[in-house]
Each structure stands twice: as C-alpha cells, then as structure tokens.
Amino acid sequence: MRSDICGxxxxxxxxxxxxxxxxxxxxxxxxxxxxxxMVALLGPNGCGKTTLLKLLSGIYxxxxxxxxxxxxxxxxxxxxxxxxxxxxxxxxxxxxxxxxVWEVVLLGRTPFIHLLRGEKQEDHEKARLSMELTGIxxxxxxxFNELSGGERQKxxxxxxxxxxxxxxxxxxxxxxxxxxxxxxxxxxxxxxNREQAVTVVAAMHDLNLAALYFDRLVLLDHGAVSAxxxxxxxxxEEAIKAVYGASVRVTQHPTSSxxxxxxxx
Amino acid sequence: xxxxxxxxxxxxxxxxVLVGSVxxxxxxxxxxxxxxxILEMGLNKLGLSQFQPFWRPADETIVMQIRLPRVIGAALxxxxxxxxxxxxxxxxxxxxxxxxxxxxxxxxxxxxxxxMMVPLSVKFYGFGLVPIVAFLGALGAVAAxxxxxxxxxxxxxxxxxxxxxAVSALLMAIMSFLIFMGGELETRLHQVFxxxxxxxxxxxxxxxxxxxxILLGAIVFxxxxxxxxxxxxxxxxxxxxxxxxxxxxxxxxxxxxSLLTACAVSLSGLIGFVGLxxxxxxxxxxxxxxxxxxxxxxxxxxxxxVLADLAARTVLAPTELPVGVLTALIGAPFFIYxxxxxxxxxxx
Numbered sequence: 001m002r003s004d005i006c007g008x009x010x011x012x013x014x015x016x017x018x019x020x021x022x023x024x025x026x027x028x029x030x031x032x033x034x035x036x037x038m039v040a041l042l043g044p045n046g047c048g049k050t051t052l053l054k055l056l057s058g059i060y061x062x063x064x065x066x067x068x069x070x071x072x073x074x075x076x077x078x079x080x081x082x083x084x085x086x087x088x089x090x091x092x093x094x095x096x097x098x099x100x101v102w103e104v105v106l107l108g109r110t111p112f113i114h115l116l117r118g119e120k121q122e123d124h125e126k127a128r129l130s131m132e133l134t135g136i137x138x139x140x141x142x143x144f145n146e147l148s149g150g151e152r153q154k155x156x157x158x159x160x161x162x163x164x165x166x167x168x169x170x171x172x173x174x175x176x177x178x179x180x181x182x183x184x185x186x187x188x189x190x191x192x193n194r195e196q197a198v199t200v201v202a203a204m205h206d207l208n209l210a211a212l213y214f215d216r217l218v219l220l221d222h223g224a225v226s227a228x229x230x231x232x233x234x235x236x237e238e239a240i241k242a243v244y245g246a247s248v249r250v251t252q253h254p255t256s257s258x259x260x261x262x263x264x265x
Numbered sequence: 266x267x268x269x270x271x272x273x274x275x276x277x278x279x280x281x282v283l284v285g286s287v288x289x290x291x292x293x294x295x296x297x298x299x300x301x302x303i304l305e306m307g308l309n310k311l312g313l314s315q316f317q318p319f320w321r322p323a324d325e326t327i328v329m330q331i332r333l334p335r336v337i338g339a340a341l342x343x344x345x346x347x348x349x350x351x352x353x354x355x356x357x358x359x360x361x362x363x364x365x366x367x368x369x370x371x372x373x374x375x376x377x378x379x380x381m382m383v384p385l386s387v388k389f390y391g392f393g394l395v396p397i398v399a400f401l402g403a404l405g406a407v408a409a410x411x412x413x414x415x416x417x418x419x420x421x422x423x424x425x426x427x428x429x430x431a432v433s434a435l436l437m438a439i440m441s442f443l444i445f446m447g448g449e450l451e452t453r454l455h456q457v458f459x460x461x462x463x464x465x466x467x468x469x470x471x472x473x474x475x476x477x478x479i480l481l482g483a484i485v486f487x488x489x490x491x492x493x494x495x496x497x498x499x500x501x502x503x504x505x506x507x508x509x510x511x512x513x514x515x516x517x518x519x520x521x522x523s524l525l526t527a528c529a530v531s532l533s534g535l536i537g538f539v540g541l542x543x544x545x546x547x548x549x550x551x552x553x554x555x556x557x558x559x560x561x562x563x564x565x566x567x568x569x570x571v572l573a574d575l576a577a578r579t580v581l582a583p584t585e586l587p588v589g590v591l592t593a594l595i596g597a598p599f600f601i602y603x604x605x606x607x608x609x610x611x612x613x
Contacts, residue, residue: 059505083508090506095498096358097553103495110496111508115489163507 010035010167010199011056015065018055025051026223028065035166038193038200040210042234043220044244049203050091052220053169056201058082069167083111087160089153091171091203095144101155102140105131108162130162133196134188150181154188161192168192170202174209182206186213211235211258219243231258272557279561283340283568290336290575291328295582298324307333331468338467339574339588340567341480342533343543345525347566348484350540351559352522355494356515357422364526364540367429367519368406371436373530376402377460378440382447391469395460396531403527406432411519419512422501462587463536465574472532480528484563487521490514491555498553536589539566539573542596549603569596 011033018026025048033039041049054060055067058074067074074082087108095104108130109123131137134154139147144155153173160168173189174182190213193200204210210217211231219227219234221243227234240248246263253260288300298320305316306325318325349364357366365371380398387394410432414424444453467473493514496504505511529536543566544558551557570588573595577588 057506059502078508079505079510080508083506088506090502093499093503096360097498097548099495099498099553103552103554107496107499107507110492113492115493119492 008034009068010037010070011201012068012071013052013055013062013065014068016055016062016067017064018051018060018062026055026062029223029225031218031225031228033199033201035199036193036197037216038190038202038214039216039218040202040204040214041218041220042204042207042210043226047220047243048223049220050171051223053088053171053201053203056167057086057088057169080111083163085165086167086169087163087165088169089156089160089171089173091175093156099144100140101136101142101144101147101158102127102131104144104155105136105140105158105162108159111163126164127158127162130158133161133192134158148181149177150184153177153181153185157185157188157192161196161198165198167199167201170200172203172205174204174206182209189213207235207240207261208253211260212253212256235259235261275551275557276560276564279564279568283564283571286568286571286575287336287340290339290571291332293575293579294327294332296324296327298328303328334470334473335465335467335574336571337473338532339465339570341473341477342465342529342536343539343566343568343570344484344563345480345529345566346536346540346570347543347547347562347564348487348559349522349525349529350544350566351555351562352487352490352494352518352525353540354544355555355558356497356518356522357426358498358500359422359426360545361541362426363537364522364529365535365537367425367523368410368432368436369403369523369526369530370535371433371440372402372404372406372409373399373527373535374402374457374461375436375440375443376400376405377534378443378453378457381453381456382443390475391471392475392531396466399460399534400527400531403530404523406436407519407523411516420515422515459587460534461589463534463589463592464577464585464587465533465570467532476528476532480525483521483524483528487518487525488559490518490521491559494518494555494559495553533588536570536592538589538592538596539570542600543569545600546603549606 009032013029013031016026016029041052043049051060055062058067058077061075069085106123106127109119109127113119113123131140134157136151136154136158139151139155144152147155170189173185177185186209189200189202192198216229217231217234218225219239226243227239235250237248237250240246240261249262249264250259251262288303291303292298292300302320302324305314306328308314309316310329346364353362353364353366354360376398377395380395383394385394387397389397410425410429411420413432414420414428416424444450444457447453493509496507496509499507501511544562547558547562547565551561570592573591574588577586577591580586
C-alpha cells in the first residue's frame, strides 16, 4: 500500500470554466478531492461529467481557472508526468488489432518506458501484479477483442493499474454491463480504492449503484455542481426532480444504510 | 513477445532466409554463377579473404556490377516498404493503409512525369532526374497532406486519410493532364506506366551508397517507436492518457514512414502490394505486437521483393516483367490463403 505523499488534497478544480465553442459546458467549478476518496460524478447526459474527467486528466485545458494535482497545475506537467500519476479508463475503447490481454495490460507501463532503453523486467512484473490485482491472470493469452464486456473492463482496469496511479478516472465503468458484472466491476474498483489507496473519480449513470459503492457523490447540472456530499445528502427527491427532471421516490436500501431510488413513471 | 529468445530465433531464421534469397537471386539469370563463387567474391571484395578465383572474370563483372547492386537494392526497397506499411497501418489503425496511402504515390508519380518531360540530363550519384524528382514529390505530397489535415494544432488521422485521398486524386489528375497535353503521348504513357508498375532500377553502387544510410537509419529510428505504436492501437486519446505526446510522435512516425517510402520510390518506382501484404501476413502469423512486427516485416519484405525481382527477370527471360506485376501475382493469392486460413475471424 502506498501512502499519499502529497498531503490530503489530491485533485482540485479551482474556478474552472471550459467551453467547446458557443455554449458553456463547465461553469466556474470548484471541487477538491482528497487522496483516497471515492467520488461519483452524477448528472444527466450532457451535464459535463465526461468533460470534467477530461479536465481532470489534463486532456482539456480550462479556459479559466486551473486544475491541480497535488497542488501542481496540470499545465506545468507533461503528458508523460501526468500519466505516471493519473490513469484513465475511457467509456469507449476499441482496439482494431488482435492484441492479447497481456500485451494490452503492458501498455499501462507506457509512461515509464524510455524511448531508447525499452521496457524493463520491472515493467513486466508490475503488469503481472496488476493482472493479479484485477483477477485476470488466467485471461493473459486471450485475444482482447474476443473478451466479454466485463472481462474487457477488467483488462482496462488492469492496464490503468499497471500505471501505478494515485488517481483513477473512470468514465461510466458499468455502461453496457449486466447486473452481476456491474457489481463485480464496482466491487473491484472499491477494492482497489481501499487496498491500493487509489483515489477514484468516476462518472456514473446508475444512481443506486453510485449510492452503494461511492463515499461521496457530486451532482452536476448544466456544467455546475448542484449538490456534493454523501448519498443521503445528495440523492433527494427534490434534487433529482430538479436536475434530471424525473419523478422518483427515495426509500431506504433494504440491506445497506444508503438511499434507494425508485423511478415513478 | 514475452520470450525474447523466441523473438531472436524468428528474426535469425528469417535473416538466414533473406541471405539465402540474396544468394539465389545473384546466382540465377542468363548466366548462372555458383553460390560458393559469389560468397568468395564477396569476401574478397570486402578484403576479408584472398580466395583464388575459380570463376571467370566475366562472372565477377556480372555479379559485382550488375546483379549484386540490383539484388541489394531490391532487399532495401522491400524492407523499406514492409516497415513503412507497418508504420502506416499501425498509426492510422487502418487495415487498408499502405506506404502510399497519404499521397506519396501520387506525389512521386507526378514528380516522375514532370521529370520525364524535362529535356534535361541529370546524373546525381547514379540517379537520373526521374527518381530524384519522384523522391521529392513523394515527400512534398505527404507534407501537403499533413498540413491540410492540421486544424488548431491537431492532425486527426481520419482527416489525414481524407486529405490524402483528395490530394492524391488532384495530383494524379494533374499528372494525367500533363501526359495528355505533353505530346509524344505513346512514349510518355509507356514511361509513366513502367514507373507506376515499378521495377528495381539500381544500376550503380553509388545509388545504394546514397540511399542505404537514409533508409537503414529510418528503419532503426522507426523501431524505437514500436512500443508507442502499440499504445496508438488504443486511439489517439487513449495514447494521450498513456502519456504520449501524440502529435509529436505522429509526426515522427509519419516522417520516417514517408522517408522510407520515398527512398523505395527513388530506387524502384511504385511497387505495390509489398507494403500492404507483408505486414498483414506477418501479423496473422506472429500477432500485432509492433516490437516483433516491425523488424520481422522489414526482413520478410526484403526477402519477398528479392525473390519477386528474381522471378521478374527470369520467368519470361529474356523479357523482363515489371516487378509490381509479380508482387501482386504472388502476394494476392497468398494473402487470400492467409485470410481463409483464419476462417473469417480476421482481426488484423
């Protein structure tokens, strides 16, 4: 287990504004995520979840304000330096080549591999360790393209963990998965968060799963934070009505002390 | 490629196949020369030995002045096209990509056609005007495509493919117009057609002395990017998440691939199919890992083109076929066989 060497705050958005052109997508967001936290970004389609993740990974640069990792502005870090600390599992990934799982996971070592010296024994060991962590060791020689959705998602998590990141950014990690795989993937992410001290920020669509697996929920509405806190604080009937425009009833989860949302058609 | 010894074994075996192909290609022709004689001649020339010649002086002239430069030229062209094919297919993530896909062929063809119409006799290290202008045309076209596809500091590969298509069409139209309007239509058509089909046009050692440092340098340079090409398989965004400076690496990979293609064009015109089929064939057998795919495709491309060129000059001797006809005649059925063998489950 690694301790967070940069104090308590891991990621911070300082008055970040960002737009793609005409309309503003992210408006003056202030958000700070502590090391070791597990945060879900919620909100309807187009509210800015994915954009926020791209700002946090430094792929997008804020128009105003700044994104800080361990108190350093991402603008002052190279892509390589960022990738040595922040790993991203995007929502969509397709690999046109017939790569094997092992080869895909090893790609997680890219930010550490020197152009001239090539990969080292250490890189192989870390990729192997990452496959053990995510429970895909037996898949190593399988073709990535022939895997099921759940196995692919685990492989992408293994790739991300091979970066030995301090922060893991996930864009809808349970999209297109059946219930049992949704539970398996989120259970795995929480295990990585707890045991490997990785800070997790994930965009989520399923409010109930977010309530069950995440310590902190951030509800976004039109590119701004509309609620931030525990599931009980954030998932209220009024807030969901206001942000999603959907009528719901909030009840208690039968076995867990988190709210459970029932859609009223 | 988890077993390095395994990888070296494959490269070693294929290297031996290449040396065997070269010996065979030098030995065969209108005059047959003993492979042993070729080896001894070669070692004598390199100053490594002083074998008593048991061959005729004429044989030595044929081997040293005619066949060997041509065969080595074929090997260099084949390795350049095989390597460039891997670079373009990997970077563009497109199975139809070949070394000519983003304008090199059209640029070279236009350059060659213009050079053919200029009544100017140029000799530069054994090169005439046509290969020199074709070389420049190939590089110029890629530079144009890259800059046309560049918007706000980024050059998405899909824009590059489309710009490449448009620029190629434009350049080919200009070339056709020039040939059509230039007079002596039949002669020009014949010359241009020969250039488009390709043929190993290496007649001087000087040509190899100029081209091989550039070509081999580009191959070694490209090999450095093998692991990064694997990362590019995740797409440009995925590659950026893995810490790559995507735009910079793209320029470097494109430049080395285009330089290799331009070198090949200057030695042989537009030989098709090698740069498309060789990477696919190697990938089907050994998998898509560029750390192995890049060097192996270079060696396989070299051996393939040496043998294709041998066939081109011996099958219908004394008539010499354009080698581009042979590469397609051998390559296409072999490629279909490989596709069928995977029973339609082709993920490239």
